Amino acid sequence: MRPKASRLLPVGVAAMLATLVAVFYYPVGSVLSSAIYAGGRLTVDPLVAVLGDPFYTGAAHSLVTDPASVPGGVVGWIDAGMPRVEFGLFGFTAYQALLSTVVSVAVGLPGAYLLARFEFPGRAFLRSVTILPFVMPSILVAVGFLAMFGYTGVVNDLLGLVGLGPLELVGTLKVIILAHAFYNAPLVTRLVTAAWESVDTRRVETARTLGASPLQAFRDVTLPQLVPAVLTSAVLTFIFTFMSFPIVLALGGLELATVEVWLFSRVQNLALAEAATLGAIETALSLGLIYVYLRFEATQISAHGEGRTRARTPLFVGWRSLVDPRRVGLLAYSLVAGVLFVGPLASLVIESLTTPDGAFTLDYYAFLIAQQASAAVGTVQPLAAITNSLLFGVGALLLALPMGVLVSVVATRESRGSRLAEALLTAPLAVSGIVLGLGMLRTLVFGTTAFGHRLTITGPVVIVAVHAVAAYPFVTRNVTPALSGIDDRLVDAARSLGASRSTALVDIELPLIVPALVAGAAFAFAISIGEFDSTVLLAEGVDSATMPVALERYTANRSLGPNLGPATAMGTVLLAVTIVSFVFIDRAGRRWER
Template identity: 35%
Template structure:
């Protein structure tokens, strides 16, 4: 009797839900277990016994709170500056119909998906005393870190807030103007309250990225400015103090958790009627004096987002005041001390493997969440997006201390880096795919099932044709995020087989003009490849509506 009841209960579970077992198992082994291992390590004493207060004693040291204070302070300052620079760009994307708007979207998006180590070396080169912007005197100051964070994160504000702004009906703002409000008053009293949830959510995400910034702070901060992220890395790699690194990881998890909670609560107030509002035509071509603010915002985009990469490219072909391609020759040459060619091939291989792994698991997870109902769908989405709430360095550290305990030791496997990179890419794949799958009319799937189609046939004939753009975009983002991943990979890459971002990080710490030239050439190569993939992604998603 009981087995029949169980069987009848099991049949009520949609078939697609079971597809989530594999992604859940992957995250359980390679994410949840390493994070739990970090927590245990932080609560273990030097003798191996339990020491619940050990982490508290480590975190009570004055130096730790100084690092934590700088982490939060620079993240707050970076978030405020990013918000000030990003809101005008969000307005431009949402309200202004410009020719070549696709180019603008690419220019805004590329910095966000650049490897953090590339962003770090970019600002280190252009702000150096002998660099194009050396006259500003910002080299070695906290302003270099803040500007790099603005450059890196402005797309989060522009694309996230802009997507919501584009859905707001302009008639409410126009009614306020008719009643005598100035343009600023109409924006402050009508538009800003409607945008507040999106602004809070995007700001929390920017704070999260700035608080967990690794490559930028490591390159620009040196030994003078350190965050929790860089300190975890240094305590592990240089000091070999795993207990201190674990305690710092716990503190970082709490900080990030607070930012994630704020972002989640803020998202509850977001509008969901975007397509209907967009249909009413919210963008207008500027005329006459309206071009003035448009030109000013385009100037901000050019100065903050376009000029730095161009200056890096120019500097990479200059040495001693003369033109040279020595860095690119060494980068593309086989062999040599820098092993740059091997690092490029390693980056492409691991990024491709990680993108395939993340796309497959992300599709399974997205289908399972779409098929689920109520609390199970919410819980599944939260669990699969959890890696976004833990920094890449913490993930790499956790894998570093747990991989040797598996039945099959993966520490020397070529899959270890793709696994780490896929952990970070899977949430992005799920986030891109879920809106597209949820937008499919369930009646289409039911009709196909009534006609005898299997679940796989339903997916191939209904979901895939309607969601292929989102699938291609998800795969593209998974590839470029994996290509530039630096935090977790820096823990796991073997000395003789680094990826290109890891090699760049090593080269800029070595003395000698030759190492610096190769590092700059590698940074430009990653920049060009990233821009090319983003251009393809943006072309594919033309006509789609959704947030970044």
């Protein structure tokens, strides 16, 4: 609406789109196109090869290879008393995602009830900690679970003290699903708590005065506002766990492989064509799921309602707390949740400080610092991994911050811009890190021909670019609400006082969104520090390995020692960096909420 909008904006948007094309759309497009384009012509052969392979689609493969046999096959199956059917790799991936979603919702919902309806010391802290999994590297969580449930892990150590065990838990679906719940239950809790807190107490009170019992008022007023949040978080959890990679890789290996893990192993075996087809199918599935998610999200009632939040009930009311079944239930839940969420992280730290015999040691940390001159060729250097992570993190932050702010400015300044921004923000979510990493390998790393020159970009530059693409949506998600929360008239007032549009942006708008910028920057840094999926493919050489890559290598390569020592020590360092980022996000975020 304002006249003479800055000419810098179109230039910035063009630069950003060019960057995205180079490091996102072109690489990803090259992967997707190879699924339908081979030997210079369009073809369905690669898709048919994958979808018609019982290994991938199980019993459903005949839908592709021999559709005519399907009705007969179904009849035969019913005649045989409906025995267990295998649905192959895709079926298993969906199955574990579904189980993970059910468990995450089951663990997350009581947490939302606790946080939204009860007051107790540390409630605000717990509520803000639910953001932590967003920034916690999943390979770190996987190593935490190994430290807790592994053969020499904390659980088996404790069982050993009472003469039981040891149990072989790693490599079972149970541990994978628990690790997924660790990741996604806080997401459920967070979204549902926000929806619950946005329920206007006056609506509940009105229902009560009209004759509804507390239960009826909950059913008629509160529940309809919670259901969209539960569905949204469930769909999001399903998407995340369907595309889960490091947790399944570290805790399940190839025996419990999901599509993403198998895709990774195809790339490692240099079966790039098959990997690309697999990636295309996976991307199509995740786009479909994200469409469902966006539909659900649209039905969400805004959490920033005008209404008053209902007063919370004290959780602890003296000894009576122990006879109230509701409170006893919540306390029991808190114990279970405490073990699930604190256990793996505590185990990580404990294992990093103890020898397999249980004695205290700092050897693993010494290993991190020592120059590994004598280490075998191909071993990731720990100190280099730490510096790489920090450097890439800063690089990604410097790239992601302007990108994210630019998208926010476009989204808030023009009505058309918000749709474009939404599309720009959602695309990276739909494409798995493996697919992006594979695309980068196929294009920039192996080289591409443009304008008659052969371009090859490798190493740190590619990794930083990939991290920035993964991170900038988080900058935007922090900055957009802050920017759109600024009253337009502040800018109007500044301009009538003589400030140009860009001066007003610098003088007025930017200072007011500093907290959001800090939170967004910390997010970007944390995303970069934790990024594993693309990095593990792109950091093939040991020189540009990062902390998460080193973690995975140390976990997989037991030649370094009989236990997880080096991995847990590295994991503890990564955990510390993550927590520092989280503190920044939390502090800055809360300053804005006030």
